[in-house]
Amino acid sequence: MTFHDYQLTQIDILESESIHIIREVTAELERPALLFSGGKDSIVMLRLAEKAFWPAPIPFPVMHVDTGHNFPEVLDFRDRRVAELGVNLVVASVQDAIDRGVVREEPNGSRNRIQTPVLLEAVEKNRFTALFGGARRDEEKARAKERVFSFRDEFGQWDPKDQRPELWNLYNGRIHLGESIRIFPLSNWTELDVWQYIARERIEVPSIYYAHEREVFSRDGMLFANNEFCRPRDGEDTFIGKVRYRTVGDATLTAAVGSDADTIEKIIEEVAATRLTERGATRGDDRVSEAAMEDRKKEGYF
């Protein structure tokens, strides 16, 4: 991958930085865990963690905040990958938290917001002090402002107006009891970088990322799958479309995009040419307000 003049390509630099970050956290913070949803970003992050400690196994557990609104392909994938790596999986279940009365279902049926208290509860229960998240700064304008080491107070809150300075590759992971750090090793990766890396590393991703036929209907200019979590309303007709998912989140909120990209090469071409951001194209949750993401992050969201 290198040239004769000791230059690294940009994807090698990104990989190297991410590995540095993951090792740094493991060396300095006591109980880290990696958030693994089975989505492409967390898959890449998990691969980087695998590389960071090779030939030793990954020295921390992975955690999934399970909204209960899942794509079955993604859950299968999650379990297979976890078994392959032999890592521990901690599942924080939103359904379980609803049943216990810890959180209450929102009127619109979305569990995006109520997953935050569930996450925070699991962090407390497992005494995790550091959580790796697969968020990228290119996803959203509030994310674009976040540090690699994002300090959270004992309520998991982010204070965007008072972030710790972060210089060179020197990260400050010092916290008091009850506080924690969210770590974003993919901060500087773009959607295109992620796909190029998946191609280069020949990483398997859930089948829903590739173009396939699915019964969908159109809502707010987005294509939603007709499934148990999301049914067409009056006037919304379903049809069989060739679609793929650009992001995988709560199945009630995550839309597909029309696509013929059924190979990784075609996905890369499509991502390079697209004129819409991945969240803009597929996420109902960011459309609530201009600062929806910032507000959720302040409450303790990833």
Added chain:
Amino acid sequence: MTAAPETTLVEPSANMDLLRFATAGSVDDGKSTLIGRLLFDSKSIFTDQLESVERTSQERGDEYTNLALLTDGLRAEREQGITIDVAYRYFATPRRKFIIADTPGHIQYTRNMVTGASTADLAIVLVDARKGLVEQSRRHAFIVSLLRVPHLVLAVNKMDLVDWSEEVFEQISHDFTNFASKLDIPDLTAVPISALLGDNIVSRSENMPWYDGPSLLHHLEHVHHASDRNLVDVRFPVQYVIRPQSTQHADYRGYAGQVAGGVLKKGDEVMVLPSGLTTRIAGIETADGPVAEAYAPMSVTVRLEDELDVSRGDMICRPHNQPCVAQDIDAMVCWMTDAPLVPGQKLAIKHTTRSARTVVKDVQYRLDVNSLHRDEGAGELGLNDVGRVRLRTTAPLLADEYRRNRITGGFILVDESTNRTVGAGMITGAS
């Protein structure tokens, strides 16, 4: 449906080279607008981002689409029309991938500017053509030189408001060059621009025929930065010891880390600091297999021929080229919190992968960023001050001069009670 694929500037190639750059300059000089313009004109803005910015601009009653909103993403920033913290943005042309740090101009947020500039290969210092150099332009140019950002661009902005005057541009370039001559700036280029209207951003402006230099983007695409890294002094801070507890790798012991300088090769004779023991490199490994050579910024695992006691915070170097093993450190420090830095103060220090405690022995002088005058009577450093400080650490640091190596010469200071990062240091000497 996704928008029909249009032709795009970006060739989907992972093998591009990477340039990181940061904006700098005083409040309202147009940094965020410039980044917005650069992204817009290089077709790196997505339709939904643009629509959202247009909508917000309209709602606020702006006369035109405010491109600064592309980076000013926080609620508070939009309310006040200023940048508070660094925004990172990404774009690529067929030649290069760019990581942009759009930093705040307001003095109150200098620490965020320092954050954005610390990793930059290049900094663009903007100056408002109507106002010329102001204190904050000097402060930022000084910080850029202190952080040894290797390339600097002076962008004289808002040329549309001074009738595209060559004289104005020449005067400001002259003033800036004068100031810069007192600093350590290896590469300086000046470009007259209008961030608002797009002149000299992506293509050459027709409004300023007298200017015969490159457009800003052309310069960013072509600036040569391959030789900015230190490939001479071997420095490998040990970050993590890899010891698989498995029968398959029973005797495996590898030292993981990111190369900070020089080129490491299998078979090289090396020394481990602070112990001073020597051995040879038995192999350099990655999860993808062994590599023949390792250099910055590669993350690798080094194996040594002899079983030495090596742990996190140690440094692998060459016997004839070592960093200083020192507890007395002289450094330029940027102070980033309200309570002043004073002699006698105790702090935590993090330098490469080493953490220790330190006491401030002396504040030798504070620099006036305008005149670069050294105030030796200051005795302390206040918020946003820069000065020369002497520290004594509880454990030795394996230190280089910052001018030789930005990684092994830089450190952060952390308040032990609040855990906040309160200072950034650049080593000038160690003993």
